[in-house]
Amino acid sequence: MRPAARGVSLKELTGNMQLKPRVLLVEDRSDLAAMYQLAFDIAGFDIRVAVTGTEGVTIAESGWPQLMVLDLQLPDLDGFAVYDAMRRRGLTIPVIFLSVTDDGATIRRAMSLGAVDYLVKPRVKPADVVWRVKHHLNGSVA
Template sequence: MRVLVVEDEERLARTIQRGLELEGFVVQLAHTGTDGLWAATEDSFDVIVLDIMLPGLSGYEVLRRLRARDVTTPVLMLTAKDGDYEQADALDLGADDYLTKPFSFVVLIARLRALLRRRVPQQPSVLSAGDLVLDPARRTVRRGDTDLTLTPREFGLLEFLLRHKGLALTKIEILRNVWDAHYDGPENVVEVYIGYLRKKIDAPFGSASIETLRGVGYRMVDPDRAGDGQVDDESRTAPR
């Protein structure tokens, strides 16, 4: 899930970024209202965290222009302004939520997940493929009765695959949604992490959940229906 954080206090912005990334979010930062508006209109995000007091354009103005351009991305206003009128102004301009500083990071995460659920209500709270079950809220993964331990990157990758179960996903799409927004390294890092996942979620259980589509990318399949499609040899072996 991709998050745009528009916050001019760079230290706070980096702290928010690190915390969100540990929760599996892909985070892009902007430190001025002008840069935030440009990023929000030129790229796609699942949710935006927007400060009010920003250089260039205020958060109010950024929000007003976003809604005027029919950008419907959920926006959480994050600000030191805690007056009733400030909150009312933000909500009237199209904000979806409002959180004042100082804030609890636990509450921030919970509110972001709530906004995501509202935007895509059809998404199940628990994701699964056969007996492989991932709970985004509790940050847990299990295969049958066995609890699995994944790194934050592995968890984010598995969550993205499960949310798009049955769909062919290219390496570029995976990098864009699971890795850092500014990642410019080799694409084969996806192949490496697919290998890590297979060793944990498939190899010990003698099944295949992630299908390799040669020349395309990868697809999460339901192990109970693996016989419906061909899983090639590469998908059975972890990349070296």
């Protein structure tokens, strides 16, 4: 008589394979999007880019992203409208605003709404954006 086949767990099948952290970048400027996408790719992230606020909300609704990096100035909706649309739909994805706008009132507004961070584009390098995303994912990134 042959012994019964033992079930194999998902952990045994995947071994040490780790899932890549999933980040949604909402940025309409293709040159900046490509630059940030490359930095996230190099750092081992699964990155998707949305070029409009509407597209960003749609991807967020899918449940895919673990964190969103969101530009304030988009062609259809501004970043605050995107953030508001997500919250009205019950989405609690952490959001880092990334914008050229550096006035204190805008930064305070973003943070008071619940953004986890606010970064000013000309002052932050792509590698620093990646580091901040890792930080806000609470150490879930190796």
